[in-house]
Amino acid sequence: MTFRKLFVIGAAVAALGVAGAAVAQTAAQKSMIDQAKAQGVVGEQADGYLGFRSSSSDAALRAAVDATNSGRRAAYARSAADAGTSADVAGARMFESQLLPRIQSGQWYRNPQGQWVQR
Known part of the structure; x- marks a missing residue:
């Protein structure tokens, strides 16, 4: 299996895992986090x-x-185990594949260099 196929499979499994984790999050928690993101207090x-x-x-x-x-x-731990990599990866x-593209204009994220950047 090529690295590209492994990456795609790993990303898909991770997306499903995060989707499942999001279900466990209450609507109130999601709303609170979304508001904090809009205010610049919390970021990805x-x-x-x-x-x-x-x-x-x-x-x-x-x-x-x-x-x-x-x-x-x-x-991430489940996805990593399935893909044969680490949870950090x-x-x-x-x-890169799911969270960064969803960050809305005006919200903040921390890049790989550790700097907070506003979109």
């Missing part, structure tokens, strides 16, 4: 996880981000 990161761009003392938001990242961590691939 090149490692495939959500991160705080600025400090937040909102315990509910922190819990929502933690729950989302926990679901993603499990999905699976998360980075998910960011």
